[in-house]
Amino acid sequence: MLKILKYSFYDLIRSRWSYVYFLFYLTLGFVLLFLNNDVSKAVITLMNVIIVLIPLIGTIFGVMYYYNSKEFTELLLAQPIKRSSIFLGQYFGVAGSLTLSLVLGLGIPFVLYGLYRSNAIFDFTLLLVTGAFLTFIFVGLSFVIAISNENKIKGFGYAVLLWLFLAVVYDGLFLMSLIVFEEYPLDTFSLVATALNPIDLSRILILLKLDISALLGYTGAIFKKFFGTDLGFVVSMAILLLWTVLPILGLRYKAKRKDF
């Protein structure tokens, strides 16, 4: 698997899109620091951009890479390599190179700005960690969608729909259900509903670490009570990890059964 990972990773590192992605974060990081002049504020703004953008880029990159490397995959399938190694190697190659672009792209401006001397270092690290999680989750989901759909257009469509659902529609449904059922106690419901969507979960996790939960009112207090504690933190990380592992298992399952 490591050899496949190596080739996929090098292949992507050499591609133009990785640089575009890297430069985008680099510019974003510098611009935000320059305009805000405050690391904490920059982290919040970054969070808003990242939480939506990372899943989108992960989804699109994942689907594109899968379909574009079809020839390579077929070549590999006839070689003495385990099937799951081929797909997992490609998956980690894509997710790894995207994560590297993110970490370096945002890391460089922040380090130059003097992150080590500010107390936002923990918030910033959390931002990068959740960013990495989101990358792995969404690249994984898009690989599962791509391997399940022979038709490129369909695969692409489903992947973008999934992103749209988790990034936008889910929140809408969530809010609507809160309004419809406002007569009832909704603390547990909103906690669970948040935890089930990796994008929402990441957002809440970062917001709470930034200590602006007061802005969220009563619900914020409940969230703080849960997610703000060490236990809540561990549980949320575990859920993110679960979200990462499930698509990988799905990918393995699909890879074992597919005909080429």
Add this chain to the structure above:
Amino acid sequence: MIIEINNLHKKFGKNQVLKGVDLTIEEGLIYAVLGPNGSGKTTLIKSILGMVIPNKGQISVLGEPIKKGWKYRKKIDYLPQIANFPPNIKVKELIHMIKDLRNSPAAEEELITVFGLEPFLNKKLSTLSGGTKQKVNIVLTFMFDSPLIILDEPTTGLDPKALIRLKELIQKERARGKTILITSHIMQFVEEMANEIVYLLEGEVYFKGSIAQLLGQTEQTDFEHAIAAITTHNHA
């Protein structure tokens, strides 16, 4: 025997491609797998390679069932039908990569000279013509030393000179005691190369035997006509 296939079934959606194929491949011979378009030749070969997963039936390669295994592919050199290569890498890099992935000794230099590929080593695969791609494909297949060689339409796009080289190469490997499985629609090529004919029809083995047996059974004097006549006589 080097390959043993029992009661192999494969369905793609509603399309039943293989309907109970039974086949034994003995060591040291050249087999030609023939049949009309869509008779299941490529599916059969891909099943042996584990690229297609059968619905029913068993395949053993070199005495071991291949189900869920992958190490047995080290014993097989496979030439895919259409050379689908990653477009953005150079010929040299591709050869190096496959060597690295297989992790076995390879003799690619001689083959590169034989097929005159030196001028193309630093070119990207997307810029190569169909015939040149096929030559690269052949180099990638024959550079390893495996006991079983599977060639899916090896003659596609080759010029006469390269075709002669390919025939020599196949005979050389045969002389070294290797088993070779070929699919082809070029009957002249098959007649020249094959010791045994396996004729697939509608997902079943319709005929298996030598060319002489085929000529005798179909009462034809010419191989090409015998293949064409094979389905009109009932002698399976």
